[in-house]
Amino acid sequence: MMKLSEGEVTAVLLGNMQDGGLPHIGCRCRTCTSGNVGYATCLAVVDGRTSPDRVWLIDATPDIKFQLNLLADVLGPYPQRPDRLRQPDGIFLTHAHMGHIGGLPQLGPEAMFVQGLPILAAAGLVGLLAETAMWRPLMNNVQLITLAPHEPITLAPDLTVTPIPVPHRDEWGVGTFAFRVQGPGRSLLYLPDIDQWEAWAEAQAVLAAVDVAIVDATFYGREELGGRDPVAHPYVPHTLSLFAGIPGQLILTHFNHTNPVLDETSRAHQTVLAAGVQVAHVGQVLGL
Numbered sequence: 001m002m003k004l005s006e007g008e009v010t011a012v013l014l015g016n017m018q019d020g021g022l023p024h025i026g027c028r029c030r031t032c033t034s035g036n037v038g039y040a041t042c043l044a045v046v047d048g049r050t051s052p053d054r055v056w057l058i059d060a061t062p063d064i065k066f067q068l069n070l071l072a073d074v075l076g077p078y079p080q081r082p083d084r085l086r087q088p089d090g091i092f093l094t095h096a097h098m099g100h101i102g103g104l105p106q107l108g109p110e111a112m113f114v115q116g117l118p119i120l121a122a123a124g125l126v127g128l129l130a131e132t133a134m135w136r137p138l139m140n141n142v143q144l145i146t147l148a149p150h151e152p153i154t155l156a157p158d159l160t161v162t163p164i165p166v167p168h169r170d171e172w173g174v175g176t177f178a179f180r181v182q183g184p185g186r187s188l189l190y191l192p193d194i195d196q197w198e199a200w201a202e203a204q205a206v207l208a209a210v211d212v213a214i215v216d217a218t219f220y221g222r223e224e225l226g227g228r229d230p231v232a233h234p235y236v237p238h239t240l241s242l243f244a245g246i247p248g249q250l251i252l253t254h255f256n257h258t259n260p261v262l263d264e265t266s267r268a269h270q271t272v273l274a275a276g277v278q279v280a281h282v283g284q285v286l287g288l
């Protein structure tokens with residue numbers, strides 16, 4: 001369980017894996033059979049200046065029930081049912097892929113049964129959630145809020161979250177957001193998925209303008225694909241060559257189970273650290 005310093009605004013990393021998590025379903029590779037468990041990439045923003053703390057999640061992953069338990073101390077008890085955790089104050093969604101929305105069913109009547117929970121997403125994704133009949137029991141009990149690109153959402157007068165569109169595989173034409181979180185002291189970019197840096201003209205400017213950039217590190221190299229067609233994600237060495245030198249701290253996340261960076265003894269892991277770049281880990285706390 002996470003203990004955060006009171007009276008501060010922080011971001012907490014609650015996962016560092018690609019959508020499928022660890023183990024990857026059905027995979028018999030050394031990493032997946034190691035017994036290690038890894039949660040899909042997720043970030044919490046916590047404003048500890050209020051009582052109770054206010055807590056927002058970015059993405060609802062298939063591991064959400066474990067990730068909420070990590071926040072038990074900051075969420076505190078649900079007033080009407082003290083043996084339960086209070087629901088978060090809102091969930092921002094980056095996009096419609098499994099690792100980012102796969103936890104939503106846990107919020108419905110079969111499980112957490114949230115009441116009026118704000119879910120904030122792009123107009124297209126809000127439409128997809130609202131119009132798909134299968135989601136209705138959950139959607140009856142949430143408050144869907146549409147995010148407009150580049151328009152900040154104000155969580156507190158000095159705490160905002162701004163959606164930034166990025167190019168990423170888009171089966172339903174609903175887009176993908178990265179989020180820029182501006183706290184009272186520091187700023188952070190959360191960007192778990194992108195097809196390629198070159199397809200996003202603002203990449204250099206956006207990454208150079210934050211204190212912490214947490215970015216897509218799904219694959220290290222082509223050999224992980226076992227001869228399959230390249231999947232659209234930048235490879236880690238390319239990301240390092242572009243952004244290791246940004247003024248802020250670069251942190252890698254969204255690792256596929258095949259990514260050698262996950263192995264602390266690997267040359268890939270050492271290459272990342274030698275570049276002054278961090279590997280995201282669960283429980284990592286970043287002051288805002």
Ligand SMILES: [Zn+2]
Pocket residue numbers: 018019097099100192193254
């Ligand atoms: Zn993803």
Ligand SMILES: [Zn+2]
Pocket residue numbers: 024027028029030031032257258
């Ligand atoms: Zn595996």
Ligand SMILES: [Zn+2]
Pocket residue numbers: 095097168193
């Ligand atoms: Zn995706």
